[in-house]
Amino acid sequence: MEITRLAVGVCGRRNLPTVDEGDDTGSLPDIAGLADLPVDHGAPLALAIATDTGAAIVTARGDALFVEPADIAAAIEHLDAAHSPRWVWWSKDTARHLLDLHVRVAKCWDLVASHRLINGGWQSDSDRIWAAAHRLDIASIPTDAPVDLFTHDLDEGDPDQPVRADGYLRPDWVQGGWASAPQRLEAWARLAMQVYDLHHSTIRSPADDTLGPTPDPARRERTVWSESAAEMLCAELERDGLPFDRATGESIIAGFVGPRPANVLEEREQLERRDAEVLQHLPPGIDFDLRSPDQVKSLLRRVGIEVPDTRAWRLERLVDAHPIVSPLLDWRRAERIRTTFGFAWVDEHVGADDRLRGHWSGSDGAAGRMTATAGLHNMPAELRPAIAAEPGHVFVRADLGQIEPRILAAVSGDAALARATHEDDMYLTVATRLRVERDIAKVAVLGAMYGQTTGKGAEALAGLEREYPVAMGYLRAADEAAQGGNDLTTFGGRRVRMSGSVSDQMTDSDVRSRAAARGRYGRNAMVQGAAAEFFKMWAVLVRARGAALGAHVVLCLHDELVVHAPEQHGDDVAEVLERCLQETAHRWAPAADPAVRFVADTSVIRRWSEAK
Template structure:
């Protein structure tokens, strides 16, 4: 570790710890930013730099180009990083205080610390991400802590103080390596989310329009039913003999079906599919096409596709398990009907990759079940389970495994569970123990340290009533049902949460690998300029993520190298989390022009 004096911008001092310089950024006023160097314990080093907001990008760019790269500490990547990207500046590494705060406040690993036991503060309040359709407004860039304090030193010290508190909490955790890795992975995920939002997913509106026209009929004014839907609506009314049926109203449809003698209790497509009646097929077809119109129709295209790019609002850690969510655009639900619209730019390719049977492989590693890991080594895991003689078919293997992870105890899954338990006792024991903990209202924790939330007030009240002397049979039954439901959640939480951690590490290493390709690239800047913006105009970059699947948009000349990078990153993520445990993380990978061609 050594000290380096500040640049010509300021008197900022920096301590290099493990090759990284740490600088806390905080909003000082509507027009000023404070940059404070801190040491390995989060303690401030001398006087901070105060600079106008319009000089922040230059300051960050210069520091990123210094011999020792920076670790930027800031309140919320979704509030800070977009403006830097718009100014053409990327950062290598950050510590996202808001995301890290949520993990440390709720993890069972930190439950004994003063940090976890402290009264709620502004850092515990949710922050709405900025809209993808509103240009960055400097006055909206703020530091969470500054809502609680005024004055230069108070604003400066709150983010630094929060960083110190987080470091202290980590220092109080024995063997905190996994938890530190989780915070680093969560923070780099926030950078990736901002970069993907900035670059956008390549989109062709003319292709999208043609796909919608083929599925729905020509475009009509908003609020008007397209021709194909109107045709299906007519068929539904004719079969039911009722011209008043409105297929867009579930209540109306349900009443019409009941009048026709179908004692259906909901219009859920799974329930509808169980019935044999001439109206079922056109009704299911109508629901499918109407969903496309509502979720990804012309109105969606007008709102979300800007300059041939889809810019969704990703929300890292948006689900309790750590999976991402979206606050707009529905990036996590792009139906197959429109994937052909996701098209690489001329001279570019899409590298599409998804992790095969990710959650079962994660379960094998979590439980150290070597027999289950061996079933997937070098092959499709479900096929490997069949080859091991555990079940008769790949479909049986998939049903049984999903039942084990999601708590299905009846039907085909329930029948197959004993076979799975005998073959893979460690894996099944782990999810069963997680389920029992949930039924008792206890927390469970992922591999790196994210913990499940406590059950809600309704759950607590149901258990309280059932435990009272003289509790009724109905109250006891309700409590057992609620307990089982929460047990199914915690059963899956440990697997899904750990899979989300693997995915973050995978993407983080892909990002590192793409940067290495960039540094070796001889492609002149601007030769393959795209609508992805100046930051990514000629370089491979991540543009899409969905739980266990990614897309990289890359110049064609780098496509094979990118595919290799993505593959190696999956293996690296496995070693990073599970060291030398013998579990594979194979990918399905394709280099294509259109997303629809990948599967």
């Protein structure tokens, strides 16, 4: 393997000796050329990859190594196996590059993830990450706009250096200029290491300007590790896809909308036939556009049904009011399949390898949940039979049980609520304590977490305040802080931004309404945000522990994990999921007496529809 090492001077840091291009370090199967790179076990290694240019690796002490494109995979695999480093990179784009080379590493520190933890938000580019880490004005980040009569470029620095004279990153570097030459790759990796140092120092510092308990620095660092690994898992989910039985999927779609049309004319005829099945219940000559909610309301009014909207749950209550309602509901289900999950959806998102793929994000905002496009997170239950394990494989599916109230017990430190988690059905335990029916207790607990103070569970809220004052006080404190426009911090240490701005045009009622909405948002974010952090830690532990059994996570859906595994290892992988859940509780949840119990409903299945 041919390794070229570059020595680019950095003040106060030692560089490896330069090896001239063309020097042969030997085609060494043991990658002996990497032996000169001093790497401590588990230490951070900054990595910048450009497929056609090569890769630059920088140690925490500033030692630098450049690797030719053909040798990247072997070098990364060697370093990962030999030293178990924590790879530092700007975003999961680097993980995508590694996957292009068929390389999967064990650990990483994703600067998008650590920036999100420190500063809030969910997605950021390198220029914003750099500016925030160096306390530069985000609003003044330069853009690569053309100079004209109304603008002028104040930067007078060296364009071959990534940082401008004013301290910001150069826009052309941010937009990909960093990948154009080996020296630039190394400079980009050095910048990543510099931001890592700043982020690491901030995360380990006990100081925090958000409201609420100061997060434990060690827990906060573990959160960065798991959030970073979740970003890496997102890249793998994009690459691997979800196994899809094309024949079954298309058969289900055809059952709703008819066979795949051969042309536009045939498709139009199918639409007209489906519309006619609804409109035949009207007098002849009367026509309505079923795809217009306003016209559907007019249609219903014509047959004597007055509704404020045409939501499905509302129409379902009116199926006996007129014969048109039932076929209208059937039409809507078929139309949703046609427009969102029809044949065009299969053609666009299911590859030749029968894998369903979408774009994955590691955090969706305040809730912090993993999200996906291409219908992976809102697929109708009717289509789940098409999600089928490949021959010789099974799905191991696990769904966290009553996760949000269990999380509330953990983050609030309420001993009474923690004792309730020791039961499989903690809502029943709470109901017994409140002397109400289980359904009432469930609605009350969820209402407390979502800020719902009216309705079915309202009367039980007083009981919750009496029986679980610590948990209710935790939610109330988050509500009050958010109403005041103060940023919050989740249990894992992630900042949740709150806006407290008020315009001159707002009435007192508007101000109170906005503050109340922020309060509900805040208390919800503190529970859902922590639950998302818990789930991601569990998912990435399963990713790590299941690899030896050939198991791969193929779907993360809110509180549900689906793993694709060889059939002979199905039961063993199920045990891995359970062990990882307990390991997550040990790593994430605080030491408490009594400890909070977390549970999951786990099953080994062949099709997603077989899950309970």
